[in-house]
Amino acid sequence: MISSPNNKSSGRVILLEDVSVRFDGVAALSDMTFEIEAGEQLAVIGTSGAGKSTLFRVLTRSVALGSGRVTIGGQDLYSLSRRRLNGLRRRIGTIYQAYNLVPQLSAGVNASLGEVGGMGSLRTLRAFLTGPDAGLSERVRAALEEIGLADKAGVRTADLSGGQQQRVAVARLLVQRPDLILADEPFAAVDPVTTERVLETLLHLNSEGATLVLNLHDVEIARRFPRVVALREGRVVFDGPSERLTEDELASIYAGDPSREESARNPDPPFARHGNEGAIRLTEGRDGVSSH
Ligand SMILES: Nc1ncnc2c1ncn2[C@@H]1O[C@H](COP(=O)(O)OP(=O)(O)O)[C@@H](O)[C@H]1O
Numbered sequence: 001m002i003s004s005p006n007n008k009s010s011g012r013v014i015l016l017e018d019v020s021v022r023f024d025g026v027a028a029l030s031d032m033t034f035e036i037e038a039g040e041q042l043a044v045i046g047t048s049g050a051g052k053s054t055l056f057r058v059l060t061r062s063v064a065l066g067s068g069r070v071t072i073g074g075q076d077l078y079s080l081s082r083r084r085l086n087g088l089r090r091r092i093g094t095i096y097q098a099y100n101l102v103p104q105l106s107a108g109v110n111a112s113l114g115e116v117g118g119m120g121s122l123r124t125l126r127a128f129l130t131g132p133d134a135g136l137s138e139r140v141r142a143a144l145e146e147i148g149l150a151d152k153a154g155v156r157t158a159d160l161s162g163g164q165q166q167r168v169a170v171a172r173l174l175v176q177r178p179d180l181i182l183a184d185e186p187f188a189a190v191d192p193v194t195t196e197r198v199l200e201t202l203l204h205l206n207s208e209g210a211t212l213v214l215n216l217h218d219v220e221i222a223r224r225f226p227r228v229v230a231l232r233e234g235r236v237v238f239d240g241p242s243e244r245l246t247e248d249e250l251a252s253i254y255a256g257d258p259s260r261e262e263s264a265r266n267p268d269p270p271f272a273r274h275g276n277e278g279a280i281r282l283t284e285g286r287d288g289v290s291s292h
């Protein structure tokens with residue numbers, strides 16, 4: 001277990017110490033040090049290429065460390081045996097821009113993968129051959145209903161819209177009930193209604209004890225989070241309450257980002273949109289890099 005509602009106040013759940021990652025000699029993360037408390041809601045922001053997706057890949061040990069140490073739930077992530085690593089990963093729920101669903105399978109089967117990932121191989125095989133057992137079927141149904149896709153359980157995921165696919169990814173989390181949720185730009189390609197629905201569900205899972213870490217290219221949703229960490233060129237350049245994200249801070253976090261400078265030239269207003277329609281920007285944020 002990484003955390004549970006019962007030990008929500010038990011302090012930090014993730015600790016990064018001087019973490020560096022390099023790709024072909026080029027630094028993606030440099031000397032990154034910060035911690036995340038159990039049950040926290042954390043938004044990670046930064047321009048495209050700042051290192052946000054690499055940070056998430058570090059947290060699932062999906063990329064080699066150049067140096068430093070990552071501790072999750074008191075365990076040194078990069079020293080775990082393969083078996084213990086797999087056990088830990090089952091407690092981590094992920095949502096990526098590309099949804100990481102199996103397009104040929106139905107929405108219901110994709111949602112049930114939240115559980116299948118935690119089952120032994122015999123039960124997994126049986127679930128695929130004979131369908132999920134009654135308990136799992138009911139949880140899948142309830143999860144799809146919660147995110148408004150009750151009527152899509154049998155539909156091939158590839159035939160759903162992007163927003164619906166993102167909601168299937170969230171249904172999978174509802175089935176999985178992870179201790180830690182890593183959502184990498186979950187709103188990059190979805191409409192405002194889906195954004196609100198997905199955010200609401202993620203916050204619901206958080207209220208039940210899951211630690212929630214989101215990567216956002218766009219700062220407006222980050223403002224709704226109590227704590228924001230900003231990355232720039234692989235380094236933490238801001239870590240604090242979102243109210244402290246002043247225009248000056250944002251200007252330095254996003255300096256050189258063409259989409260930012262564009263919005264600064266055409267104030268809409270630039271960094272402080274209010275109201276429901278203006279609050280969420282949908283046209284940017286696909287960085288393409290995380291699909292490497
Ligand atoms: N697999 C990879 N191979 C080479 N370079 C990579 C790879 N993944 C990421 N990078 C580089 O690392 C840096 C950080 O990328 P990334 O973490 O994807 O940024 P973000 O998610 O903030 O857009 C970028 O310069 C990117 O080009």
Ligand SMILES: [Mg+2]
Pocket residue numbers: 052053054184287289290
């Ligand atoms: Mg990314």
